[in-house]
Amino acid sequence: MKKFGLLGLVLILSLLFAACSSNNSAKDSGKSGKVYKVGVDTTYPPFEFKEGNEYKGIDIDLINAIAKNQGFKIELAPMDFGGIIPAMQANQLDVAIAGMSITDERKKIVDFSTPYFNAGLTVVVKKDNTTIKSAADLKGKTVAVKKGTTGAKYALDNADKLGIKVVQFNDSPAMFQEVANGNADALIEDYPVISYAIAQKDLGLKIVGDRLNGDKYGIAVLKGQNKDLLAKIDKGLAELQKDGTYDKIVKKYIGK
Numbered sequence: 001m002k003k004f005g006l007l008g009l010v011l012i013l014s015l016l017f018a019a020c021s022s023n024n025s026a027k028d029s030g031k032s033g034k035v036y037k038v039g040v041d042t043t044y045p046p047f048e049f050k051e052g053n054e055y056k057g058i059d060i061d062l063i064n065a066i067a068k069n070q071g072f073k074i075e076l077a078p079m080d081f082g083g084i085i086p087a088m089q090a091n092q093l094d095v096a097i098a099g100m101s102i103t104d105e106r107k108k109i110v111d112f113s114t115p116y117f118n119a120g121l122t123v124v125v126k127k128d129n130t131t132i133k134s135a136a137d138l139k140g141k142t143v144a145v146k147k148g149t150t151g152a153k154y155a156l157d158n159a160d161k162l163g164i165k166v167v168q169f170n171d172s173p174a175m176f177q178e179v180a181n182g183n184a185d186a187l188i189e190d191y192p193v194i195s196y197a198i199a200q201k202d203l204g205l206k207i208v209g210d211r212l213n214g215d216k217y218g219i220a221v222l223k224g225q226n227k228d229l230l231a232k233i234d235k236g237l238a239e240l241q242k243d244g245t246y247d248k249i250v251k252k253y254i255g256k
Helices: 002-031 058-070 080-091 150-157 172-180 191-200 227-243 246-254
Strands: 034-039 047-053 054-056 075-077 110-112 119-128 140-146 163-170 185-190 205-208 219-224
Touching: 034 058, 034 080, 047 058, 054 058, 054 150, 058 075, 058 227, 058 246, 075 172, 080 219, 119 172, 140 150, 140 172, 150 163, 150 185, 163 172, 172 185, 172 191, 172 205, 185 191, 191 205, 191 246, 219 227, 227 246
Parallel strands: 034 075, 140 163, 140 185
Antiparallel strands: 047 054, 110 219, 119 185, 119 205
């Protein structure tokens, strides 16, 4: 009888210890849950920009909504666009959402989510320019681009074919100003970005010709890394598109 009582006491204590350990583990997991660092370029409205002390834009709202939908935490890490992929390679970032076009070259370094936005490049000139009406009219001209972007790659890859001189800038505002001041004849930029910029403020610029390509934006993680996180991003994006949240975010900034 005493032997049975002692065994019973041991069993009860074991169960209590297991329950406490389980509760503590759950609490510890909640406290020490990983916070994913997300690379963004806040000189890229309407996708990413800073207003006062607050970060805003399609990409900012979207990654926050995905994180909330899928139950993970993020920390935004603003930087120049050209530094985002190198920062991922250096393990300083877990995710990138920066109006990043899905390209074969980038796919060698990162894995992309399903596309979340159809963009495309366009030619932009000074508002009073009447000689450049499309990319075909750029021969002998100076074209401004932003470093590290698909616009820069397109211009550099096609410089000989188009007969252009390419000048590169670290941010979009400097690039816009170069053309507005007449120091460059044209610029190549993502269509939604320049459309938003022109609609928000008279930059003295206008869009000419058809889109040069059919770029799509994706959310990136380092190739072969964070596959579970990428799956959550894809799932969250799909759910936001299904319940109408995605459309609300886009309409908030570009009205369509």
